[in-house]
Structure formats: C-alpha cells, structure tokens
Amino acid sequence: MAIALSVCGAAWGIFTTGTSILGGGVKVPRIKTKNLISIILCEAVAIYGIIIAIVLGNLLEDFDFYNASWEVTAANYYGGYSMFGAGLTVGFSNLFCGIAVGIVGSGAALADAQNPTLFVKILIAEIFASAVGLFGVIVAIILVTKVKMGKSASI
Amino acid sequence: MDSLSFNINGGYLEGIVRGFKSGILKRTDYLNLVQCETLDDLKLHLQSTDYGNFLANEPSPLSVSVIDDKLREKLVSEFEYLRNHSVEPLSTFLDYIRYSYMIDNIVLLITGTLHQRHISELIPKCHPLGSFEQMEAIHVASTPAELYNAVLVDTPLAPYFIDCISEHDLDEMNIEIIRNTLYKAYLEDFHSFCKNIGGTTAEAMCEILAFEADRRAFIITINSFGTELSKDDRAKLYPRCGKLFPDGLSQLARADEYEQVRQVAENYGGYRTLFEGAGTNPGDKTLEDKFFEHEVKLNVNAFMQQFHFGVFYAYIKLKEQECRNIVWISECVAQRHRAKIDSYIPIF
Numbered sequence: 001m002a003i004a005l006s007v008c009g010a011a012w013g014i015f016t017t018g019t020s021i022l023g024g025g026v027k028v029p030r031i032k033t034k035n036l037i038s039i040i041l042c043e044a045v046a047i048y049g050i051i052i053a054i055v056l057g058n059l060l061e062d063f064d065f066y067n068a069s070w071e072v073t074a075a076n077y078y079g080g081y082s083m084f085g086a087g088l089t090v091g092f093s094n095l096f097c098g099i100a101v102g103i104v105g106s107g108a109a110l111a112d113a114q115n116p117t118l119f120v121k122i123l124i125a126e127i128f129a130s131a132v133g134l135f136g137v138i139v140a141i142i143l144v145t146k147v148k149m150g151k152s153a154s155i
Numbered sequence: 156m157d158s159l160s161f162n163i164n165g166g167y168l169e170g171i172v173r174g175f176k177s178g179i180l181k182r183t184d185y186l187n188l189v190q191c192e193t194l195d196d197l198k199l200h201l202q203s204t205d206y207g208n209f210l211a212n213e214p215s216p217l218s219v220s221v222i223d224d225k226l227r228e229k230l231v232s233e234f235e236y237l238r239n240h241s242v243e244p245l246s247t248f249l250d251y252i253r254y255s256y257m258i259d260n261i262v263l264l265i266t267g268t269l270h271q272r273h274i275s276e277l278i279p280k281c282h283p284l285g286s287f288e289q290m291e292a293i294h295v296a297s298t299p300a301e302l303y304n305a306v307l308v309d310t311p312l313a314p315y316f317i318d319c320i321s322e323h324d325l326d327e328m329n330i331e332i333i334r335n336t337l338y339k340a341y342l343e344d345f346h347s348f349c350k351n352i353g354g355t356t357a358e359a360m361c362e363i364l365a366f367e368a369d370r371r372a373f374i375i376t377i378n379s380f381g382t383e384l385s386k387d388d389r390a391k392l393y394p395r396c397g398k399l400f401p402d403g404l405s406q407l408a409r410a411d412e413y414e415q416v417r418q419v420a421e422n423y424g425g426y427r428t429l430f431e432g433a434g435t436n437p438g439d440k441t442l443e444d445k446f447f448e449h450e451v452k453l454n455v456n457a458f459m460q461q462f463h464f465g466v467f468y469a470y471i472k473l474k475e476q477e478c479r480n481i482v483w484i485s486e487c488v489a490q491r492h493r494a495k496i497d498s499y500i501p502i503f
Contacts, residue, residue, distance in 0.1 A: 015166075016166065019163075020169070022170060023168060027171070027177065028174060107461055
C-alpha cells in the first residue's frame with residue numbers, strides 16, 4: 001500500500017504542476033528550469049514511499065505458527081499489524097502530500113510567469129506541503145522500529 | 156474538487172491564457188499611446204508590446220478600420236488556438252462565448268438582407284468569431300420566417316429561436332427586439348450551463364453573467380423611454396439570471412423615466428455606486444462607461460482564482476475592451492481631437 005499510494009500521490013502532483021509549467025512556458029520560457037524544483041519535490045514523495053516499502057520488506061521473517069509459544073505468536077501479530085499501519089500511514093500521507101505539492105507548484109509556475117519575485121515565496125509554502133509527507137514517513141519509521149518478527153520474537 | 160482534476164484537460168490552456176493575459180496593455184502602454192501624434196507613431200508603439208508586427212504588412216497611410224480589423228484578427232487567432240486545443244467541457248464553454256458574436260452577425264445579416272444589400276457586402280462586416288457555415292445562405296430567404304426554416308434551424312442558435320420567437324413573431328418584430336430576445340435566451344442558457352459545471356467556474360462566471368444581465372436590463376429600460384415599446388414587451392426582454400430578478404425587474408418594467416431607474420438601482424449596493432457618478436455633464440463619465448469599468452473589474456477578479464473556466468471568458472472580454480480602447484485612441488489621434496483621448500478604460 002505504501003508504495004502504491006505514494007506513487008499515486010507523486011504522479012498526481014507531477015501532472016498538476018507539469019501542465020501548468022507547459023502552459024506558462026509558452027509565453028514565458030524562463031520559468032522552465034526554476035519550476036523543475038516543484039517537480040523534484042513531488043518526486044521526493046515517491047521516494048519516501050519506496051524507502052518505507054524496502055524497510056518493511058526487510059522486516060518480514062518466517063515463523064512457525066504451530067510450534068510457537070504464545071509470546072512469539074503475539075509478537076508476530078503485533079509486528080504484522082504494525083507494518084500494515086505504517087504502510088497505510090505513509091501511503092495516504094504521501095498521496096495527499098503529492099496532490100498538495102502539485103497544486104501549489106502549479107500556482108507557483110503561473111505566478112512566476114507573471115512576476116519573478118513571487119517564486120521563492122510560494123516555494124516556501126510548497127516546502128511546508130512537502131513536510132506533510134515527511135511527517136508520515138517519520139511516524140511510520142517509529143512504528144516499525146518496534147516490530148520483531150520471526151521465531152525468536154518476544155514483546 | 157476542481158483543483159484535483161482540472162489540470163488534466165485544462166492545465167495547459169490555463170497556462171496559455173495567463174500568458175496571453177500578461178500581454179494585455181498596461182497603464183504605461185496606454186500613456187505612451189496617447190502621446191502619439193499620428194497613426195504611424197501608434198503602430199511603432201504597438202510594436203513594442205505583445206502585438207508585435209501585426210501591422211507590418213499594411214501599406215501606409217494606415218486607417219483606423221485597418222487597425223481595428225487587425226486587432227480583431229489577432230484575438231480570433233488566439234481564440235481559435237484555445238478552441239482547437241480544448242476538450243469537453245471547455246470546448247462547449249468556448250462555443251458559448253462564440254454564440255454572442257453569432258447573434259450579432261445574424262442580426263446584421265438579416266437587417267442587410269431586408270434592405271436589399273448584397274450578401275458579399277455584408278460578410279466582411281461580420282465579426283469573425285461569430286461565423287458559421289450557413290452564413291452565405293442567408294440571402295436566399297426573403298422573410299425572417301423562411302430564414303428560420305431554411306437556415307437558422309441548423310445552427311447552434313436554433314434553440315434560442317424556438318424558445319422565444321414563433322414564426323409569426325419573426326415577421327412582425329422589429330430587428331432590435333429579435334436581437335434582445337435572442338440574447339436573453341442565450342444569457343440564461345449560458346448561466347445555467349455554468350451553474351451545471353459547478354465549483355469555482357460557477358462562482359466566477361455567474362457573478363459576471365449576472366452583472367451582464369442586469370446591465371442589459373438597465374440599458375433596455377433607459378433606451379426604451381420615448382419609444383413605442385410597451386411595458387409588457389419590455390419586461391419580456393429582461394434576462395432573468397441577474398441579481399435584479401424578480402423584484403428589481405418588475406420595478407424596472409414599471410419605470411417611466413431615468414430617476415425611477417435610479418431608484419431601483421439604489422436598492423442594490425453594487426449598482427448604486429455605478430449610477431451615482433454618472434451623468435451627461437461634460438466632466439462626468441457616462442453610465443455606459445461606468446458599466447464597462449465595472450465589467451472590467453469583475454473580469455480582472457476572475458484571474459484571482461485558479462482551476463476554472465472563467466479565465467477564458469474574462470480574457471476574451473478584456474481583450475475586446477482593449478481593442479475598443481485602442482480604436483478610441485486611434486480615432487482621437489487620427490482626427491486630431493485630443494479632448495477626450497483619456498476616456499479609455501484602463502485594465503491593469
């Protein structure tokens with residue numbers, strides 16, 4: 001879920017910003033390079049998703065359901081739910097973060113076309129939008145540090 | 156949630172329209188233009204703006220009608236670009252903008268035909284944005300009823316004819332009444348279309364269209380004083396999509412003179428200020444000028460929001476206003492009558 005939703009968010013953001021940059025760039029070609037920053041911020045959102053997906057993937061371990069003690073089973077269940085929660089957190093927060101960065105980025109492109117001094121100011125707003133995705137990743141990392149799976153797990 | 160999906164189909168065109176909008180002449184440009192002594196000077200100044208060399212191939216001496224035609228051509232080419240790149244529902248929206256020009260063209264052609272002018276004289280006078288395929292065929296019909304059956308029923312304006320004019324009426328009615336009835340049907344249709352789109356487009360457009368409806372109601376009322384238009388007929392011409400509906404419109408229908416119209420406007424905050432400054436003294440602006448100013452203000456406001464179709468409509472109207480301004484200034488320059496050269500309406 002993590003990577004699927006994050007990538008959806010990033011893609012959404014990129015198309016929102018991209019079309020505005022294209023349209024604005026017809027009359028005002030100088031905005032092209034500066035506005036690629038917005039696209040890069042959107043891409044970062046997708047990267048967060050893939051980081052979490054790899055971390056979660058590495059935590060998966062085999063365990064013997066029938067011979068395991070009660071504590072090991074409980075620890076593994078806890079780990080499973082925790083990982084699911086982390087994945088959803090990252091997924092949804094990146095989805096909305098990507099959309100938000102896209103909308104702000106499109107506004108930034110059009111404002112930059114009219115008045116170059118505005119670009120940096122709108123970029124600050126975009127950085128806050130990006131921070132939303134970062135929060136999601138931080139919370140997910142906190143959740144997965146407690147996960148212990150496998151035969152020797154215990155709460 | 157307009158902003159989420161608007162950019163899929165509309166993002167590129169919105170970027171282009173905003174680019175066009177930044178090319179609209181500013182106050183400093185107008186200040187340069189009013190300083191010109193001849194039309195060639197004007198052409199030189201226009202070269203440094205977004206217009207570039209649009210007058211480059213014209214032989215001098217320039218005339219104001221040539222400038223007017225070229226300005227209009229530029230607007231038409233920009234509009235065609237936007238229209239060709241658009242998809243639904245933006246393409247329907249742009250078509251609606253065209254219908255108002257079509258109504259003007261049809262009325263022009265009908266008048267011309269009734270006065271026995273040849274079709275080839277009339278076609279160049281038509282506004283290019285409002286051209287449609289059956290234009291050439293209009294001279295075939297000799298009465299309005301035939302005209303409707305043969306030609307107009309295929310155009311997109313046919314529903315406006317059906318709603319309000321029967322065949323019998325077409326023969327009897329004065330051409331101006333036909334024009335106003337058509338325009339009323341068009342405006343109400345456009346208004347409900349924008350409402351159906353909903354979201355920010357509805358907000359922005361309905362504001363602009365409501366003002367247009369009210370402005371037409373005022374102008375019809377004021378122009379009908381002293382003519383033989385009966386009050387009932389007048390009431391039938393008022394578009395119902397503005398803020399004046401229903402109370403203001405019924406009061407306007409009963410009005411007999413300018414003062415009463417003013418009283419009606421007093422009740423509506425936005426319109427009271429428009430009537431206050433207007434008058435026919437030499438130093439004042441006329442009521443028409445005030446209406447134009449207010450329209451420009453509403454159109455500029457449409458650009459304050461992103462992700463809606465209002466920017467396209469607003470851009471076309473502002474460009475038209477700019478054409479009117481440039482033509483006014485050129486006339487003043489050409490006739491060397493600089494007294495009222497400052498009566499253009501600055502946009503930005």
